[in-house]
Amino acid sequence: MFNLSRYFSTVSFILIVLAAGVLGPLYQKLSLQQMQDLAEGRNLAMAQVFQNSLRSQLDELMGSSVGRDVAFLRESDEARLLQGRVLELMRDTAVVRVKIYNRLGNTVFSTDSAQIGESRLDNPGFRSAMTGTIASELTYRDKADKFEGTLARLDVLSSYIPVRGKDHSVEGVLELYQDVTPFVDQLQRNMWLVTGGVALVFSALYMMQFIVVRRAQGILEDQEGRIAAARDTLEIQVAARTEELRRTNTQLEGEIVERRQAQSKLNYLAYHDPLTGLSNRRSFIERLEESLRENARQGERLAVLFIDLDQFKQVNDSLGHGVGDELLVSVAARLAEHVRLIDMLARLGGDEFICLMEGVRSEKDVEVLAQEIIGAFDYPFRLGDHELFLSASVGISLTSGEGETVMDLMRNADTAMYRAKAHGRGNYHFYTPEMTRDAQERIRMENLLRRALDNHELAVYLQPQVDTQTGQLLGAEALVRWNSPELGLVMPTRFIPLAEDSGLIVGLGNWVLRETCRQVMQWQASGFELPQVSVNLSVKQLERPEFIDILSDILDETGMEPERLKLELTESVVMAFGNATELLERLRDLGIRLALDDFGTGYSSLSYLKLLPVHQLKIDRSFVDGIGRNSGDEAIIRTIMELARSLEFEVVAEGVETVEQADFLANLGCEMLQGYLHGRAVLPSEFRARWSEPS
Secondary structure, rough: OOOOOHHHHHHHHHHHHHHHHHHHHHHHHHHHHHHHHHHHHHHHHHHHHHHHHOOHHHHHHHOOEEEEOHHHHOHHHHHHHHHHHHHHHHOOOOOEEEEEEOOOEEEEEEOOHOOOEEEOOOOOOHHHHHOOOOOEEEEEEEEEEEEEEEEEEEEEEEEEEEEEEOOOOOEEEEEEEEEOOHHHHHHHHHHHHHHHHHHHHHHHHHHHHHHHHHHHHHHHHHHHEEEEEHHHHHHHHHHHHHHHHHHHHHHHHHHHHHHHHHHHHHHHHHHHHOOOOEOOHHHHHHHHHHHHHHHHHHOOEEEEEEEEEEEEEHHHHHHHHHHHHHHHHHHHHHHHHHOOOEEEEEEEEOOOEEEEEEEEHHEEEEEEEHHHHHHHHOOOOOEEEEEEEEOOOEEEEEEEOOOOOOOHHHHHHHHHHHHHHHHHOOOOOEEOOHHHHHHHHHHHHHHHHHHOOOOOEEEEEEEEEEEOOOOEEEEEEEEEEEEEEOOEEEOOHHHHHHHHHOOOHHHHHHHHHHHHHHHHHHHHHHOOOOOOOEOOOOHHHHHOOOOHHHHHHHHHHHHHHHHHHEEEEEHHHHOOOOOHHHHHHHHHHHHOOOEEEEEEOOOOHHHOOOOOOOOHHHEHHHOOOOOOOOOOHHHHHHHHHHHHHOOOOOEOOOOOOHHHHHHHHHHHHEEEEEEOOOOOOOOHHHHHHHHOOOO
16 A cells, blocks of 8 residues: 555655755854844944043054054053053953054054054955945954953954044054854854744644644555454454463462562662662661771771752752753762762762762872762763753761761761852862851851841941032931840841841841831931931842732831832842842832942943843942052942943942042042941931931
């Protein structure tokens, strides 16, 4: 019989492949051209910034470069000044290199001074720019030098841009190298998505047509099957009767085998982790007890190493528990295969593994094992379409011959693991008795903090924010203090991180919000007006889905106007929160003002910053401290002020302690000052007594 389905399958598949072969490259070419046009536009805009900011230096450099030797162009004071100005403008941008050529094609300036003096007269891009046309080229580089350091594996768009004089004639060429790796990576991801979408659509169309053809083929085959079925019925009945007789004879033997298999499986599950096949907690404890007895008799030492995966929770949250389970299986296999010195490896549960090393001669032996464990995570785990990078933290507990128990060793290794995490991912740390004391002190402080709210031990202090020019009170920042009967006055730097780790920060933060709003409205009722008050937020508060409702309830309860409340978030909080822009827009819609605290000390993504609905930037005190002493800090402050003016943000400077600092900030246009120069953080009663006096 003619196989209609096979014929259709072959012809349709060939046609689909041909169509995909034409559409795929066409889409890739169009997308790449669009990305290059966008990047070239950014280069042109950045070139305009360079020309506007460095017009006088560029004119002088173009005019005086002819006849000057290379050493002068590299080492002169003008060259060093221009180098500094250019690097300052490049900071926190995607530009990795800047070069300037005169009309003769000679390199008169480059952020890589070794290239000064090179001739580019025959370069097509230079020639095109000299005719007034912008020329760009996309290249891939294994590495590129930038003033912050060497960048590896990046895509670079180099643009030759004409530099025009006052008479609009081309006086030279500015070449910008822009790191477009994120755009190229996004393009590749989009290509995969489009490819997947096209494949899905073609597959669906193919399957629908195939079902119709298959149905027609099935009707033909059904007629043939009816005849064959009638013939086979008798044979099936005979075979069934024969099988029934055989099953009766072997049933008893089969039940015995099943019982033995079930018992064997139960024994296996009792001592093994069902997911990874490694030994489980029970098996590890029994082996460790036996090893302790053997080592005590032989006078040898052993080590317990507690292994915790650093980023495993992110995998579970983003990719699901199915991928998380596959990853745990791969981790177990890699540790068992690549780590040579482990005497026993077990999984305790979740992303926690533990291993035993016997016959330890010195700590160096254990360090080698710990380094092997950490090194096993140097290359990625490939699970289907996912490529995952992990690291591990390792805590080590060594026997000392002083009668340690199994639980002592496991608990000490766990404590050391947390100390390793505190020093950064991918580290190991040996247990010391001081760690137990630190952990006990931490538990004690956490217990005291839990009861601090109920016992009224916490208080909101206020630090003034004043007008830079007049010294008039414009607002205040609310800062929490803890006056513990056992510990005395505890500063936030001690207990806020503890509250973050333990989850107490949510209740504490909501209390500070409510208490601050209540205090402002109480002052208003008694005739003292505080124009605005700032409260710091934790990422833990923002992660709670009910945060907006709680904040609205606080405003309703206290009668506080939303526009008088300003919420401060650090850059790290914003970057760590997945849908920060959406949440901040909801806060802004309520009428609440938003400030970015400690600006410049974290991950300052300018492309991300312009999308955030914030109203104010706060210059960190670490930069203010350098005024008059550190030109780098002063340059950063100037840059922040320029950025704020461009994005129409207010600016508050923290940590202002001297008149010199205040004058410097005032000259730059900073609107508000906060610091010891105008007042420390004090209790509400003292704050009112100070600022309700006639000025």
